[in-house]
Amino acid sequence: MEDKNSPANADPNKQEKQQSRRLLIGATVMAAVAAVAITALLVNIFERKQEAKNPFYRVVELNDTIDDPATWGKNFPFQYDGYKKTTDQVRTKYGGSEAMPQTPTDADPRSVVARSKLEQDPRLKTMWAGYSFSTDYRERRGHAYMLDDQTYTGRQKANPPAMCINCHASLVTTYMKMGNGDIMKGFDEFSKSHMTYPQIRQQVKHGVACIDCHDPKNMQLRVTRPAFIEGIRALKASQGVKDYDVNTMATRQEMRSYVCGQCHVTYYFKGPEKRLTYPWSQGIKVENIIAHEDAEGVKEWEHPDTGAKMIKARHPEFEMWNQGVHARSGVACADCHMPYMREGGLKISDHQVNSPMLKINRSCQTCHHFPEAELKARVEEIQDRYFNLRNVALDSLMDLIRDIKDARTKGVVEADVKQAQDYQRKGQFMIDFVMSENSMGFHAPEESVRILGDAINLCRLGQLALKGGPQPTHTVLTQLSTLPAAGH
DSSP states (O other): OOOTTSGGGSOHHHHHHHHHHHHHHHHHHHHHHHHHHHHHHHHHHHHHHHHHHSSSOOSSOOOTTOOOHHHHHHHOHHHHHHHHGGGOOOOOSSSSOOOEEOOOOSSOOOSEEOOBHHHHOTHHHHHTTTSGGGTOOBOOOOGGGHHHHHHTOGGGGGOOBGGGGGGTSOOHHHHHHHTTTOHHHHHHHHHHTTOBHHHHHTTOOOSSOHHHHBOTTTOOBOOOOHHHHHHHHHHHHHTTOOSOOHHHHSOHHHHHHHHHHTTSSOOEEETTTTEEEOOOBTBSSHHHHHHHHHHTTOOOEEOTTTOOEEOOOOOOHHHHHTTSHHHHTTOOHHHHHSOEEEETTEEEEOOSOOOGGGOHHHHTTTTOOSOHHHHHHHHHHHHHHHHHHHHHHHHHHHHHHHHHHHHHHTTOOHHHHHHHHHHHHHHHHHHHHHHHSTTTTOSSHHHHHHHHHHHHHHHHHHHHHHTTOOOOSSOHHHHHTTSOOOOO
16 A cells, blocks of 8 residues: 655655755854854954054053052053063073072072083183173073172172163162152262162162163153163264254164163273263274273273283173164064064064074064074074184183283383283273174174184284284274274
């Protein structure tokens, strides 16, 4: 008997209606899902646009009396999180520092310190003999350690000038108080006060912080170090620009290097007041700086082995960067050391200031479209070449110091000894200049090699001078100082 309910006998019209109904339901569900997804996307886009319009929420009111970065961090939590990460100690091939354990004492409560460069290379003790750097000189660490590492360095036994704190502490509020609201007047008062380092250390609480680089009213970048304001004005004057005011005349991209250059520079202490001075009146190439300090009669110490009147280079990253291809291409310090990053809808600068080799993707590959391994290898090759030539230069300096020391005991003509001492003063400063610059030659590879080559020559000329050798009509430095300065 035939089954009237079998599929074969089903009403074709009814099947078509059921299929249409299923399709309609499916389409409705898909449309609903799409609508929800599109709505979520639009909401997300709207939220991100609102975040971008409001880059921070004003939790606290900021002004020039607040130097605690934790307070600023309430308005800028992402930037503050990066700032706190400067405690991380990650070593690259030639930079950074492993954590070296130390037993805390009353004199030095640190449980962790950086490796001693003096132990790694004893030649540095001979180089800086008679000066505080021969007693303690260590690998650099992150900004989080800058104040404590200076406070507890063994160099404190030499009673350093109070102005040494310029590059290691947040000083805006201190200068403001001393100058009744005027930073420049505060700097003058500080210079005249004849404070000791322990005395000024009691007045500061933080390492370099947000207030040192940002205006609390609008977060614009600013220069707050009076010595840099004076130094860059002198530099611009040497280039024909009168009355230069860095905070009103510099471009935003320039400021992204100038705020770093406030501290990452070389300097000396001028006169009985030990006024902090950036030696840029004749330019910022190493010969220009030597010429300035010679003209000022700067003598920071007398080398005990040779009797030479010596000058010391500090950390001239700004000066050396200015001689490199990145500066010529308009690349700022922050582009590499504080590359942009995304936090939700916000584009911010990475405030974990450290080596670009630790963030090649954001620091390098935005411009250089090559694999990370290749870029890393390129940098290390530049640094390897620099390091090898730096060793040759140090050896030549050791030879000159030994020969001058011997000559002083053997009755060599005084004029010849003085000539050799002058070669030591200049050649040693040039070696010190590139060695104290913390990029291992990368900021300006050609300039670094050029300086080391000239320093080796100066040391060898010093040895020849002790033997009554030929004296050039114009010294190497005089010839080199006529070269045009590069960069800003």
